[in-house]
Amino acid sequence: MTRRLLLQRLCVGLCSARAAATQDSPLFKSDVKLVEVYATVFDHGGRPVEGLQREQFEVRDDGAMQPIQVFESTEQPLTCALLLDTTGSMTDSIPALRNAAREFLGQLRAKDRVAVYSFSDHVDELADFTEDKAAARKSLARLHAAGTTALFDSISKVALNLEKHPGKKVIVVLTDGGDNASILNRQSAAKRARKSGVPVFAVAQGDALKDAAAANLLHELSKDTGGHMYKATSAKDIDKVFTAIAGDLQSGYLLAFHPPTEEKATPWHEVQVLVNNTAKPLTVRARTGYASD
Numbered sequence: 001m002t003r004r005l006l007l008q009r010l011c012v013g014l015c016s017a018r019a020a021a022t023q024d025s026p027l028f029k030s031d032v033k034l035v036e037v038y039a040t041v042f043d044h045g046g047r048p049v050e051g052l053q054r055e056q057f058e059v060r061d062d063g064a065m066q067p068i069q070v071f072e073s074t075e076q077p078l079t080c081a082l083l084l085d086t087t088g089s090m091t092d093s094i095p096a097l098r099n100a101a102r103e104f105l106g107q108l109r110a111k112d113r114v115a116v117y118s119f120s121d122h123v124d125e126l127a128d129f130t131e132d133k134a135a136a137r138k139s140l141a142r143l144h145a146a147g148t149t150a151l152f153d154s155i156s157k158v159a160l161n162l163e164k165h166p167g168k169k170v171i172v173v174l175t176d177g178g179d180n181a182s183i184l185n186r187q188s189a190a191k192r193a194r195k196s197g198v199p200v201f202a203v204a205q206g207d208a209l210k211d212a213a214a215a216n217l218l219h220e221l222s223k224d225t226g227g228h229m230y231k232a233t234s235a236k237d238i239d240k241v242f243t244a245i246a247g248d249l250q251s252g253y254l255l256a257f258h259p260p261t262e263e264k265a266t267p268w269h270e271v272q273v274l275v276n277n278t279a280k281p282l283t284v285r286a287r288t289g290y291a292s293d
Contacts, residue, residue: 039286048251070256077111107246119154120147178211
């Protein structure tokens with residue numbers, strides 16, 4: 001047998017083996033997308049309900065029930081982006097904000113990951129995503145008030161950064177004013193945050209409670225993504241609000257499903273999450289929909 005013939009036969013054998021392996025082993029398709037829904041369940045007294053199982057949840061996309069492909073309970077670690085307003089109007093509130101943020105970080109669990117951002121007319125990453133809460137707390141010393149407010153741009157950028165992280169994730173944003181420096185408008189920021197599927201827990205104080213556009217953005221983003229908007233009428237309320245958010249975040253469920261394959265005329269899908277097989281009626285807070293690609 002000639003050397004050329006031997007090489008040809010070896011090549012054929014290797015190709016056949018690769019083909020057989022491909023047929024026997026399932027292929028992972030990286031383009032398969034899941035719609036992630038973060039849901040918090042409350043009893044009639046407004047207390048979070050833990051310990052629910054996958055089979056008790058029902059997810060509907062435009063009214064059609066969808067199989068739940070991924071389910072993570074309250075025990076699963078959380079990835080949190082803490083986005084803090086450090087514009088000039090926050091000068092008097094920075095000490096209270098720093099203390100409240102420290103307490104918030106201290107209430108996160110050992111395996112929860114957190115990143116700390118500040119924003120004014122741009123976003124600064126003070127601490128990258130880490131389980132080291134002590135390092136995250138140290139980064140708060142760099143909080144200084146100055147500049148204008150690019151709220152829409154900041155929420156959009158952090159949402160994009162957080163989108164790539166797997167599992168349960170959330171943005172906690174505090175602001176005391178309306179947007180006056182963003183390139184993006186309110187609608188664009190809302191669209192990006194909704195598309196990312198990351199729940200937004202917003203804390204509004206000061207002028208943010210008076211600015212209709214800013215208040216509406218925070219309310220709609222929180223509602224549509226499955227988060228919640230809190231109001232802090234004074235700097236002293238920030239600590240109480242952050243404590244409430246910390247408890248809220250540790251009581252949620254992550255559910256994910258494949259979007260329907262049928263083409264749809266409208267680019268927005270309505271999502272509904274229900275809980276069945278419980279002794280008493282429960283209330284579910286979750287994102288209200290998602291945008292088609």
